[in-house]
Amino acid sequence: MSLLEIEGLTARYGAADVLKGLNLSVGEGEIVALLGANGAGKSTTLRAISGLVPHISGSIKLAGQSLVGMKTEAIVRLGVSHVPEGRRVFPGLTVQENIVLGASNRKGIARAEMVREVDEKFDLFPDLVRLRNALGWTLSGGQLQMVALARGLMAKPRVLLLDEPSLGLAPLIVQQVFRIIAEIRKRGTTVLLVEQNANMALSVADRGYVLETGTLLVQGKPEELWNDPQVRAAYLGGHAKAS
Ligand SMILES: Nc1ncnc2c1ncn2[C@@H]1O[C@H](COP(=O)(O)OP(=O)(O)OP(=O)(O)O)[C@@H](O)[C@H]1O
């Protein structure tokens, strides 16, 4: 059984369906990439899983339990953590304060325990150590992304939903972010990764799905997607990856 199983998912904001019957599954321990052009419905898929899209139909299950109709807080408590597009780090809070916010789903956790866990997170994000007391507004894009990832992990998720973690970052920082994503999975967290950067996403993913205006264009292993002429032309810079 898949950890996350989506069947026949439709979603709409206004009149028109943005997702039109999507099927997608993520196995325990996998990194699955969700790719597609602007407006294809990638963020909507993550938002629907997190209970943030009011009008959905179809089925979304985590370890067999339906998430449809649940409040976001309950979905987080079950083990789904969402690192949103744009990172949403609070500019007036420190790095540590922002990261601690990610544990707000875990009732009764002591302050000292939280700080200890933040220290543990610094092991994955060594660049944040010296920035512990820096305010959000002073951080670079890469540093904001690290804070958003660390905050997402504070919920101790079974599955981490990542929306465009590489967006707007310099190439070297992008590589660093993807190394961290690979390490997060290695340490036991399943990842559903939305990306515009298909090349990088498929370099860490076990499988990928390509969305086109709310429906599935193709799915498969990275090498299958590399070799699909349609996908290659539209999403992979028109050339096969040298391997
Ligand atoms: N809050 C909203 N209200 C109305 N329409 C929306 C809303 N959010 C998204 N949409 C529309 O839904 C469609 C899918 O949007 P979505 O954000 O899921 O796409 P995406 O694949 O994440 O795109 P991008 O690569 O630009 O982030 C788009 O046509 C978008 O304009």
Ligand SMILES: [Mg+2]
């Ligand atoms: Mg998006």
